[in-house]
Structures are given as C-alpha cells and as structure tokens.
Amino acid sequence: MDKSDFSHHYIQRFNAELEKVRTDTLAMGGLVEQQLADAVQSLVRRDPELARQVIANDVKVNGMDVKVDELCTSILARRQPTASDLRLILTVLRTTTDLERIGDEAKRVARMAVSTSSSTDARSVFLEIEHLGEQVREMLHDALNALARFDVEAALAVADQDSRVDREYENILRQCITYMMEDPRTIPFVLDIIWAARSLERIGDRCCNICEYLIYFVKGRDVRHTDLREIESELKQERSSGIN
Amino acid sequence: MDKSDFSHHYIQRFNAELEKVRTDTLAMGGLVEQQLADAVQSLVRRDPELARQVIANDVKVNGMDVKVDELCTSILARRQPTASDLRLILTVLRTTTDLERIGDEAKRVARMAVSTSSSTDARSVFLEIEHLGEQVREMLHDALNALARFDVEAALAVADQDSRVDREYENILRQCITYMMEDPRTIPFVLDIIWAARSLERIGDRCCNICEYLIYFVKGRDVRHTDLREIESELKQERSSGIN
Numbered sequence: 001m002d003k004s005d006f007s008h009h010y011i012q013r014f015n016a017e018l019e020k021v022r023t024d025t026l027a028m029g030g031l032v033e034q035q036l037a038d039a040v041q042s043l044v045r046r047d048p049e050l051a052r053q054v055i056a057n058d059v060k061v062n063g064m065d066v067k068v069d070e071l072c073t074s075i076l077a078r079r080q081p082t083a084s085d086l087r088l089i090l091t092v093l094r095t096t097t098d099l100e101r102i103g104d105e106a107k108r109v110a111r112m113a114v115s116t117s118s119s120t121d122a123r124s125v126f127l128e129i130e131h132l133g134e135q136v137r138e139m140l141h142d143a144l145n146a147l148a149r150f151d152v153e154a155a156l157a158v159a160d161q162d163s164r165v166d167r168e169y170e171n172i173l174r175q176c177i178t179y180m181m182e183d184p185r186t187i188p189f190v191l192d193i194i195w196a197a198r199s200l201e202r203i204g205d206r207c208c209n210i211c212e213y214l215i216y217f218v219k220g221r222d223v224r225h226t227d228l229r230e231i232e233s234e235l236k237q238e239r240s241s242g243i244n
Numbered sequence: 245m246d247k248s249d250f251s252h253h254y255i256q257r258f259n260a261e262l263e264k265v266r267t268d269t270l271a272m273g274g275l276v277e278q279q280l281a282d283a284v285q286s287l288v289r290r291d292p293e294l295a296r297q298v299i300a301n302d303v304k305v306n307g308m309d310v311k312v313d314e315l316c317t318s319i320l321a322r323r324q325p326t327a328s329d330l331r332l333i334l335t336v337l338r339t340t341t342d343l344e345r346i347g348d349e350a351k352r353v354a355r356m357a358v359s360t361s362s363s364t365d366a367r368s369v370f371l372e373i374e375h376l377g378e379q380v381r382e383m384l385h386d387a388l389n390a391l392a393r394f395d396v397e398a399a400l401a402v403a404d405q406d407s408r409v410d411r412e413y414e415n416i417l418r419q420c421i422t423y424m425m426e427d428p429r430t431i432p433f434v435l436d437i438i439w440a441a442r443s444l445e446r447i448g449d450r451c452c453n454i455c456e457y458l459i460y461f462v463k464g465r466d467v468r469h470t471d472l473r474e475i476e477s478e479l480k481q482e483r484s485s486g487i488n
Contacts, residue, residue, distance in 0.1 A: 062469040069466060073334065080324035090317065090337075097341070177435065181428045187421055222313060225306040 014079055018088060021071055022148075025092050025099075028064040029144040032099045032106065035061065036140060036203065039106040040133030043113035043196055044126050051113035054106060061103035068096045084217070091217040095147065098206045098213075102140065105199040105206075109133075112196040119189050125175050129197060132168045135161065136200045139207040146211060152218050153235065155211035159228045165204040172197045258323055262332060265315055266392075269336050269343075272308040273388040276343045276350065279305065280384060280447065283350040284377030287357035287440055288370050295357035298350060305347035312340045328461070335461040339391065342450045342457075346384065349443040349450075353377075356440040363433050369419050373441060376412045380444045383409065383451040390455060396462050397479065399455035403472045409448040416441045 035054055042051035072089050075081065081089060139161050146154035176190045176197075208228075215223050215231060223231055279298055286295035316333050319325065325333060383405050390398035420434045420441075452472075459467050459475060467475055 059469075066466050066469060073330070076320065076334075077326045077330055080326075082321045082324075086317070086321055090320075093334075093337070094341070097338070177431055180424065180431050184425045184428045187424050187431075191421065222310050225303070225310060 014081075014085075017071070017075055017079070018085060021068060021075065021089070021092050024064065024068045024071065025095055026144060026148055028061065028068060028096060028099050029140070029147070031057075031064065032061055032103050033137060033140050033144070035103055035106040036109075036133070036137050039109040039113065040130060040137070040200070042110055043116070044130045044133070046113070046117045046119075048114045048117040051110040051117070054110035055114075058103055058107045061100060065096050065100040069093065084220075087217045087220065091213045094213045095210050098209045102203050102206050105203050108199045109196045112192045112199075116189060116192045121186065121189055123179065125172060125179070125193060128168070128172050128175070129193065129200070132165065132172060132197060132200050135165050135168065136203045136207070139165065139204055143207045143210045143214075147214050150214070150218055152215055152231075155214045156228055156232050156235070158211045159208050162204050162208050165201060169197055169201040258325075258329075261315070261319055261323070262329060265312060265319065265333070265336050268308065268312045268315065269339055270388060270392055272305065272312060272340060272343050273384070273391070275301075275308065276305055276347050277381060277384050277388070279347055279350040280353075280377070280381050283353040283357065284374060284381070284444070286354055287360070288374045288377070290357070290361045290363075292358045292361040295354040295361070298354035299358075302347055302351045305344060309340050309344040312336065328464075331461045331464065335457045338457045339454050342453045346447050346450050349447050352443045353440045356436045356443075360433060360436045365430065365433055367423065369416060369423070369437060372412070372416050372419070373437065373444070376409065376416060376441060376444050379405065379409050379412065380447045380451070383448055387451045387454045387458075391458050394458070394462055396459055396475075399458045400472055400476050400479070402455045403452050406448050406452050409445060413441055413445040 035057060038050055039054045041047065042049075042054060072093050075089055076086075079085075139158050142154060142158045142161075145151070146158060173194060176194050180187045180190050209224075212224050212228075215221070215228075219231070279301060282294055283298045285291065286293075286298060316337050319333055320330075323329075383402050386398060386402045386405075389395070390402060417438060420438050424431045424434050453468075456468050456472075459465070459472075463475070
C-alpha cells in the first residue's frame, strides 16, 4: 500500500467513524422520542404499566449516551479532528447530554403517571397535557431531523415553536392553580400534573439547545446566548444577496 | 532556537493555556456561587433590588461560559491534546455547561424573589429555604474546591451531601402543600416558593454532575450513570492496598 492509498484508507475510516457517531446520536434521539411519547401516554391514559416500562428503559438511554460519548472521546484522541469535524464531535457531545436529560424528564413524567394513576380525577387538563406532550414531541422530532440534514432553517423553526409551548404550559399552570384553589383536597394530585407539565416545558428548552448546537456546527458560531431571531434575519439577508 | 528549545517553549505555552482554562473555569464558578448566594438572600430578605441585580448579572455568567468554551475549542483544534489533557478539556466543557445552568437556576430563584417581594407573608418556610440555599451553596463551593485540587474524595463527599439536600427539599415541599391546603388563597405565592426550592434542589444535582466529571478526569472513567458508592468503596480498597 503506497502513501496515498494509506491516506485514502485513513480518510475513509475516519468518515465511517464520524458517520457512526451521527447515526448513533440519531438512534439515541429516536429512543428518547419514544420514551417521551410513552411517558405522556402513560400519564394521560393512566397506564402505570407503561410508565414503569419508561422508567426501566431509561438505562438504555444512559447506555447509548455513554457509548456515543466514548466514541467521540476516542475519535478526539486518535484522529485529532479540526475545523468542521471537530465541531461535529462537540455538537454531538452536547446533543447527547441534552438527549440524556430529556430522557430524565420523560422518566419524571412517567413517575408522575405512576403517582396519579390510582386517582379517578378525570379533568380536562389531561387533554391539554396530551396536547403539550405532542407539541414537545414534534419539537424533538424536528430538532433530530434538522440534525440529520444539517438544516439551519429547520433548526430555527424548532426554536420558533418553543414560545407556543411556553404559552401552553403557562395556560396549564393557571388552570391547575384554579383547580387547587377551588378544591384544596386535590392539591397533591394537581401538583403532580404541574410537575409533569413543567418537565414537558423543559424538554422544549432542551430541543432549542440541540438546535443551537446544530447552528454552531453549521455556521461555526456559538449562538447559545444569542437571540435566534438575529440568526434568522442574517439567513434571510444571505439568501437575498445570493450567499450560501 | 533549536528544536528542543522549541518543544520546551511549546509545552510551556500549552501548559499555560491549560492552566488558563482551569483558572477561568474556577473564576466562572466563583461568580456563579455569588449569584446563587445573592439569589437566595434576595428571596429570603425580600430584596427585589438585589434580585434584579442577579438577573442582570446572568449575562456575565453566559459571557464567561462562551469564553471558556472558545478557549477549549481552540486548544482542541490547535494543540490536539490526548490522554489526561484531552480529559481535562472535556471535563471543563461539561463543567462550564453545568455552571451556566446553575446560573440560570439562580436567575429563576431571583425571579421568584421579585414575584414574592411585595407579599407580607412571613412564613417560617423562608428560614428553611435559606438553610437549603446554604447547603446547596456549600455543595457548589466544595465541588469547585474539589475541581481546583483534582480531589476525588472531596468530590465523593459532595455527592454524599445531595441526599441531605433532597430530604430538605421534600420537607419544604410537604410544608408548602400544608400551607396551600390550609389557606388556598396563598397558592400562587406558595407555588413561587416551591419553584425556588426546586431550583435549589436542581442546583444540588448539577453540583453532583460536576463531581462526576471530575472523577472521570482523574480516574479516566465515565461514572455518570454509576452509583458513586461503588467508586467510594473502590477508593477505600485502593487506599488499604496502597495503590494510588
């Protein structure tokens, strides 16, 4: 094997490793999305069995997190990537941390499902929790799709959804406060609903984090503490002046 | 300058950069610790001015986070560290993310301080919030000290404190539920107290994260999803058999 063959082979293997990191991250995202969907269903349908399954499955999420992290660390140590390869690894490391924490929030929702499952209280707030859960799941799904396609515009659209999620959460919170004031005996039960709603709202925030990491990867700029509307208007300017 | 001079110079500059990363992280930790202390004081003493100061100072925390992250990324790209140098950079990247989020929680506590400041309700639960705040601040302080000295045993001791913090939080939560049931008009006010307590409890969790990263750095092992008591008993075994 001459030198150019070697370097070709080396680059091929490196690319295969980067591709594996990316597919493993998306697979982890898929599992977390399922956990989130199951957690919300277990709460809304009062299904403690499904909730216990979500709680038990969290070790799988953790295992995938450790696996991807180890692969990233090993690539950093052996391949010493620079420029966009380095940014990809850092993006993945940050993304899996947030995915793992989204898994933790799903587990919290499932715990609230176990805790509220024996109650016969069938308030309309469960419908709104289901709706909030669907919105947040859509955010996660779209964030993972944006990551799969390295699509900054899709990432910005996810961030746009977050204000809707926040409003929905505030709405559920107000409704819960009214329930508690009307009938103080329901306070422990309604608090569990509030915790679940708050976990869902936090998942929305974490989806935004993932989108910010993706923008960092594509644009090479840390936008974590930037107003994303600035990035949006920049993108529009770039499009209108033909830069890509 | 001959070759060995060059490599000596290179290593010196590299070490200076690693040292800067470490001191910047500790400086960021110091600021976050102050933010936490001020946030708790603003809540307990009903001081909305101090609370607004905490909220305004959060941009400083974010700025330090971005600065340390940029330095780490630049070191990864230019110096391509391996082994313990690489682990140090990864430990710092993870630590600053948690410090930044601890800053966010302190800001949330400060917001609750603004929101509750006009109330004349002087319940004993504020004393317990103050105590919880002190415990969590101590955890953060000890975690940063452990990081400054690369001290695994000190890190394990921080993790031990977390169960006390969790118990204290549960205790405050129970007390708040009783308040709300006794006088439903206080529900919005007491919910604010609950949010603040929950933020403090989450800060305790994040201090544990920082300690886990430190153990990863020193032991070269990812312990994020491991029971820390296992590491503790390993350490004891190592000590008794004289391994270090």
